[in-house]
Amino acid sequence: MAPSSAQHRHHPSLPTISSTVSWFFLSLLFLYVIYYSTLLFEPAPTFTTKTATTCQDSDHLQSNASKAEGEPSLRFDTELKHIAFGIAASSRLWRTRKEYLKLWWRRGETHGAVWLDRQVRTTENENLPDIHISEDTSKFPYTNLQGYRSAIRISRVVTETLRLGMEDVRWFVMGDDDTVFVLENLVRTLSKYDHNQFYYIGMTSESHFQNMLFSYGMAFGGGGFAISYPLAVELEKMQDRCLRRYSGYYGSDDRMHACMSELNVPLTKEPGFHQYDVHGSLLGLLVAHPVTPLVSLHHLDVVDPIFPGMRRVQSIKHLLESAKYDSASIIQQSICYDKKREWSILVSWGFAVQIIRGILSPRELETPARTFLNWHKKLDYTAYAFNTRPVARNPCQKPFVYYMSSTNYDKARENIIGIYTIHRERYPYCKWKTESPENIDTIVVLKKEDSSRWTKAPRKDCCRVLPSKKRGTLYLWVGNCQTNEVIEL
Known part of the structure; x- marks a missing residue:
């Protein structure tokens, strides 16, 4: 028991x-x-610099070393030679529009073709892409009563460029004949992406109404867009069938978007591509450019010349002169204050400097001022796809604008020197006792080239007012922010 x-x-x-x-x-x-x-309760392990590394670790260390030395270290080694451009053009506008192409095309370096509806006169040795005539598209239906049949022809530009059989192509970039590309920044942008994958890269319109009419998921063709090579191959196989399904669409870019949707490829947005669906002056948009490389400019025949007193083509050429010295920094914004004189200073490097009486917060200054009108002129400022601010809340705060006059390189000091001169215009009477910026005729901006800025986390450059004994001249320094440097009001 x-x-x-x-x-x-x-x-x-x-x-x-x-x-x-x-x-x-x-x-x-x-x-x-x-x-x-x-x-x-075991203490955290400590690491010494003498650790064994695998091949992968060694590559990572070398990559970090190259960044520390200020050299650009991109994820994919895309170069200009890997990009094929397909430019949509019209024979009717070719004589004037080709002047925009000449600004950025580099014979022997850039590759691609211009696609026209019929043959045009050409001059030997012009700095232009090869000219091709688009295939006949009369077999495709087009039922939109407000658009033009040319939309079908233009929507096939990427496919027809692919069929040219160019070698070593990773990306096809589509643009209009009045689209200007900043080539180095285009390469920087595309280098972030794996060209072996399916990518459809571009940007939407500045007009909320335009995006509502078409789509917030569509790359607007005038601003340019990029399609990776394998995606272009798949597009070529099905595009003609796709075009027949969307006969009622208005333009070429919404047809392209429809085909991308059928291929299950969404738009990857890059805000450096600019459609510029606006009228008037681009000043407010350019000086408040997002912290991203400037890739393209469009609708240059519609907006005012970006430099007053110049013709449109001449003004874009003038802007690109600064880009030769530091393309990564072109029109990038910096903000600082002259506290003694109570001025807010807004620098758009390579383009313009603005001085505003009074102290405006950085949050307000980085918002585009409404120097422009909506693409649909009857709509007010609430119809933009981004925040805006009035040009001046008080008559005394109308900005004094200094446009870039020249950009040079000082070898001895290894500095880029930008000279900006005041744009003379009528200013309203101001009762404030603060010193008027009209006493400043010239602004000198000093900076160093920063080709690796887009391999780091996005951040604006800092700006400082430098001492000056020269009457009528203001000196500014623009460059990487130092440790603990902030914009103090």
């Missing part, structure tokens, strides 16, 4: 099998607690 519980109490020195098992598990539990306590 099994012993009773009373017998256990009378004979503690004779444990049963069950009590032995209990003590065994208690012992295990005790050891378990001790072990994990040592893990919880």
Whole structure:
């Protein structure tokens, strides 16, 4: 008979099998607690610089070293030679529009073709892409009563460029004949992406109404867009069938978007591509450019010349002169204050500097001022796809604008020197006692080239007012922010 519980109490020195098992598990539990306590309270391991590295670790260290030396270290080594441009053009506008192409095309370096509706006169040795005539598209239906059949022809530019059989192509970039590309920044932007994957890269319109009419998921063609090579191959296989399904669409870019949707490829947005669906002056948009490389400019025949007093083509050429010295920084914004004179200073490097009386917060200054009108002129400022601010809240705060006059390089000091001169215009009477910026005729902006700025986390450059004894001249320094440097009001 099994012993009773009373017998256990009378004979503690004779444990049963069950009590032995209990003590065994208690012992295990005790050891378990001790072990994990040592893990919880163990100090964090320290690392020395002399650690063994795998090949992958070695590559990573070399990559970091190149960044430390200020050299651009991009994820994919895309170069200009890997890009094929497909430019949509019209024979009717070719004589004037080709002048925009000449600004950025580099014979022998850039590759691609211009696609026209019919043959045009050409001059030998002009700095232009090869000219091709688009295939006949009369077999495709077009039922939109407000648009033009040329939309079908233009939507096939990427496919027809692919069929040219150019070698070593990673990206096809589509643009209009009045689209200007900043080539170095286009390469920087595309280098972020794996060209072996399916990518459809571009940007939407500045007009909320335009995006509502078409789509916030569509790349507007005038601003340019990029399609990776394998995606272009898949597009070529199905595009003609796709075009027949969307006969009622208005333009070429919404047809392209429809085909991308059928291929299950969404738009990857890059805000450096600019459609510029606006009228008037681009000043407010350019000086408040987002912290991203300037890739393209469009609708240059519609907006005012970006430099007053110049013709449109001449003004873009003037802007690109600064880009030769530091393309990565072109029109990038910096903000600083002249606290003694109570001025807010807004620098758009390579383009313009603005001085505003009074202290405006950085949050307000980085918002585009409404120097422009909506693409649909009857709509007010609430119809933009971004925030805007009035040009001046007080007549005394109308900005004094200094446009870039020249950009040069000082070899001795290794500085880029930008000269900006005041744009003379009528300013409203101001009762404020603060010094007027009209006493400043010239602004000198000093900076160093920063070709690796887009390999780092996006950040605006800092700006400082430098001492000056030269009457009528203001000196500014623009460059990477130092440790703990902030814009103090």
